[in-house]
Amino acid sequence: MTPSPASIDATATALQAQGYLPSRELATAAFLALRLARPLLLEGAPGTGKTAIASALAAALQRPLIRLQCYEGLDLASAAYEWNYARQMIEIRLAQAGGAQRTADELFARRFLIERPLLQALTTTPAPVLLIDELDRADAPFEAFLLEFLADFQLTIPELGTITAATPPLVVLTSNRSREIHDAVKRRCLYHWLDYPDADRELAVLRARLPGIDAQLAAQVVAFVQGLRQLDLYKLPGLAETLDWSRALVELNAVSLDPATVQSTLGVLLKYQDDIARVQGSEAARLLAEMRQVARG
Numbered sequence: 001m002t003p004s005p006a007s008i009d010a011t012a013t014a015l016q017a018q019g020y021l022p023s024r025e026l027a028t029a030a031f032l033a034l035r036l037a038r039p040l041l042l043e044g045a046p047g048t049g050k051t052a053i054a055s056a057l058a059a060a061l062q063r064p065l066i067r068l069q070c071y072e073g074l075d076l077a078s079a080a081y082e083w084n085y086a087r088q089m090i091e092i093r094l095a096q097a098g099g100a101q102r103t104a105d106e107l108f109a110r111r112f113l114i115e116r117p118l119l120q121a122l123t124t125t126p127a128p129v130l131l132i133d134e135l136d137r138a139d140a141p142f143e144a145f146l147l148e149f150l151a152d153f154q155l156t157i158p159e160l161g162t163i164t165a166a167t168p169p170l171v172v173l174t175s176n177r178s179r180e181i182h183d184a185v186k187r188r189c190l191y192h193w194l195d196y197p198d199a200d201r202e203l204a205v206l207r208a209r210l211p212g213i214d215a216q217l218a219a220q221v222v223a224f225v226q227g228l229r230q231l232d233l234y235k236l237p238g239l240a241e242t243l244d245w246s247r248a249l250v251e252l253n254a255v256s257l258d259p260a261t262v263q264s265t266l267g268v269l270l271k272y273q274d275d276i277a278r279v280q281g282s283e284a285a286r287l288l289a290e291m292r293q294v295a296r297g
Contacts, residue, residue, distance in 0.1 A: 001126035002062045004034040020049070020056035021205045029192040030057065039150050039171035041186060044194030047238020050174040054131035057170060064128040066169075068117035070138035076145060080118040080155055088112055108159035118149055119163065127167040135185075136175040143182045150188040197239055199226050205239060210246055220257045221246050223291040225269070231283070233275045245269045259285060 005011040011034070012027035022030065030053065033040040042050040058065035068079055076082075091112075115123065121130040135143070149155055150171065154164040173189060175181055197205065203222045206213065221242065229236050237245075248268045254261050262284050266276050279287075 002060070004061065005031060007031070014060035015053070015056050016208070018056040018059045019208055020053060021201065021208055022053065023197075023201065026053070026192055026194065029190055033172075033190050034170060036190070037153075037168045039173060039189040041173045041175065041181065041189035041191050042194055043175045043177050043181075043191070045196065045236065045238055046176050047240035048194040048196060049239055050194055051131065051133055052240075054129055054133075054172040054174075057172070058129040061129065061170070063126055063170070064124055065131065066117050066121050066124065066128045067131045067133060070132065070134045070136075070142075072137060072139060074138045074142055078116060079142070080116050080145075080149075081157065082114050082116070083108065083159075084112045084114050110160065113157075113160070119155055121169040121171070122153065122155060122163055122165040124169075125166075127165065127169045129170045129172065132171065132173040134176060135173050135181060136178045140179070140182065143185050147184055147188065150185065196229055196236070199223065202226070202239060202242060206242060206246055209243055210250065213246055213250055214255050217249060217255055217257070218246065220291055221249065224257060224262070224287055227287040227290060228269070228279065231278065233270070233278065234272045235270070235275060237269050241269050241271075257288060257291070259288065262288065 005014050008024070008028050008031045011031040012022055012024070015022050015027065015030070029040055032038070042053070044050055055065060117130065121128055152164065153168040154162050156162045199222050202225070203218060206218050206222060210218070225237055225242050225245070245265065245268045248265055249261070252261070252265070263280060266279060270276050270279065
């Protein structure tokens, strides 16, 4: 485990060393989350790097990464802890076979507790990075359970008492904003909105993640994707899709974009048929023409 970065610039440098190029604002939010021991809530469109920063921070700080993937119906047993009832029953039967009895205190001892991500984040050493991913996918009542955890880095287990982290974990929550996160959760967190990157930062990220990509192809990919984000599509391509498309083009030994290449690979970049149909043909040709005009300029 390495010490937390001493400045915003050091935080940005540590993330860059892991191939993650944050904006100044995001580096500031991450630095403050570490220094103030506050959870960091990241909202934004899918594919803008919200999940990736948790992995980058864990690697940069040499801390374990624990991930809680949220989904509809997520409950306490899956998110925090549950009792190992099968083992408890075995213990009861073994005791009965030996003519002994087991009290409730004995049956609800720590050794019967199965730790899930939230509890693991409190008991893991060194203090981990906990990613609570896509919180907006969970049911709204689940957020109420999180309030104690986010405020005090502790969980209260009725049969055992309160378990508190010796050193607070770094908690990163993400949301694609499919629904609003409750104000009570937001008040306990630092907040940052991740937007789609501008062309310069997207190109810098692309070169950092795919250092072998042809410079002309990288510039064309970024220009084309930036143009797509100006269209009225159901799902705009994020930075993740830019990287996926670039890797696919490299695998196809492409050195520049042309109508045939774009036509055959749009399914890597766009994930809805209506969007693909909208872009295919004349729209793609227009974007390619604009891209070449920008390049000549």
